[in-house]
């Protein structure tokens with residue numbers, strides 16, 4: 001499936017400043033150079049780390065990105081079009097393997113960014129972070145310095161927060177502290193200018209269910225009902241993703257080269273070891289149907305994301321012997337944890353039809369004159385009224401289990417989780433034990449289920465009917481016990497790896513999922529929201545929720561963990577300096593190093609990881 005707008009993207013690419021010195025598709029030239037640091041993957045973490053490393057002009061940095069550039073493409077740039085570039089040329093378009101969990105579960109599509117900026121060019125622009133205890137858990141798992149204080153300062157380093165106007169803050173009902181955010185970073189953060197009737201009612205609706213408002217959700221405790229900002233640059237109301245934030249402004253740097261449309265196939269190893277560890281000397285990539293090799297003088301940094309990072313490690317000979325033997329790849333380092341410990345936020349949702357065709361994002365699809373009027377407001381950067389094309393996803397709530405199911409049921413569920421973890425023989429059992437603390441010691445300050453409202457039909461369980469408008473409420477589970485894997489099944493980088501999330505392989509997860517959908521209905525039935533709706537479309541009043549949650553779920557697109565930062569004997573792939581065990585100069589910097597999932601959307605955390613990684617690399 002190719003976006004009808006892809007020709008626009010190509011034209012924009014040809015016209016724009018992205019053809020400035022650093023960014024090119026001249027593979028010949030790239031391959032004849034050699035770089036101190038080769039960064040594989042020009043996505044969220046890759047561009048961040050490349051930008052920081054190349055601030056030091058003693059080092060040369062070469063970035064290889066498999067995708068192209070989305071510069072100037074409205075389906076990437078316009079906030080209210082979020083989701084429009086999923087399934088296009090900017091998406092790897094992965095699909096998970098159907099699996100056996102509580103029962104058979106279907107395969108689901110997994111979007112992943114394939115472009116300069118990676119998944120930040122494809123995502124839904126939610127900008128948030130988890131509770132402090134979740135980052136502190138990473139340190140307790142053996143990663144000194146990887147705690148809330150450090151991650152908070154690096155996440156702040158990545159962002160420039162723009163305070164909402166008094167009118168906008170009052171429409172949302174928020175009291176924002178700029179000190180909760182960074183002020184000098186590359187990613188521009190602001191609140192969506194368009195405040196829908198749905199958004200206005202969020203706090204009161206949740207308050208009527210006993211959920212308190214949280215005005216500081218990004219400052220270390222995200223539990224409660226909140227309005228959260230987005231990565232929108234308010235100066236032109238466009239998506240501030242990794243490419244415009246970190247790369248385009250420095251694209252004339254002489255010590256930085258970025259090659260697009262270049263698929264890295266493997267890392268090549270020197271014949272000599274260093275201190276018993278293997279040494280990367282170059283990487284092989286293909287571009288325009290030809291194969292090239294480019295030399296790395298200091299390090300290779302893998303930033304291919306949670307799916308492709310384990311794939312590249314395995315293609316390069318690092319992984320479980322059994323996996324590599326089956327795929328026909330020679331073993332270089334036997335590291336069985338590569339591709340394991342995969343964790344995701346499984347998502348269930350419900351959809352309600354709006355009475356009287358009330359205006360939502362669906363109206364853009366249903367009514368061409370409305371769409372044109374909103375496009376004109378957007379083009380004019382109108383504040384009053386703001387265009388619906390400025391709208392993203394501000395309404396969020398992270399809730400503990402007891403809030404969702406009540407104390408008694410929560411106790412029973414926790415007991416079930418404890419029994420499961422006690423019986424586990426997984427190498428990453430310590431991480432599972434830390435996860436239990438979120439249910440026990442930190443149960444009030446670490447959310448187990450996220451709830452959010454979407455102003456339109458955006459639920460993988462179904463499709464909208466023409467000329468109707470909808471509200472979607474979603475309930476993604478934040479701390480599943482199920483763990484999956486990503487592995488190669490051939491020696492070719494062009495073959496997609498096998499993604500097995502093992503959703504619902506632990507019955508606890510299914511029970512939490514059902515509880516989430518039950519609670520969505522409670523939100524929809526509040527006196528604030530119920531008058532807006534005519535019919536429950538999904539799950540549908542007659543639906544069997546056990547079956548619905550097993551068969552109609554999707555992903556929140558937050559996979560992590562396949563190159564976990566953990567001690568080697570506890571399921572680790574990288575150490576706390578992000579170096580791959582057994583190598584002297586290969587690091588992983590991306591979402592795959594997260595050893596234990598967080599109750600947050602992942603982009604701000606990934607930028608924080610990359611900012612911290614750059615300091616680790618530069619400061620030794």
Ligand SMILES: Cc1cc2nc3c(=O)[nH]c(=O)nc-3n(C[C@H](O)[C@H](O)[C@H](O)COP(=O)(O)OP(=O)(O)OC[C@H]3O[C@@H](n4cnc5c(N)ncnc54)[C@H](O)[C@@H]3O)c2cc1C
Pocket residue numbers: 040041042043044045046064065066067086111112113114115116117118119120122123124125126127128262263264265303304305306308309312493556557558559589590591592600601602603604606
């Ligand atoms: C549809 C969607 C919605 C999301 N919504 C949100 C949201 O609202 N808020 C939020 O915080 N997070 C969201 N996320 C998650 C967030 O965007 C990601 O967790 C984060 O961007 C991942 O960063 P990364 O650096 O690990 O990987 P990526 O940003 O995906 O970067 C990996 C890059 O490596 C490239 N690459 C891979 N393999 C190779 C290879 N062999 N050779 C060369 N290049 C290669 C890829 O093309 C890609 O550009 C969403 C993600 C998706 C997909």
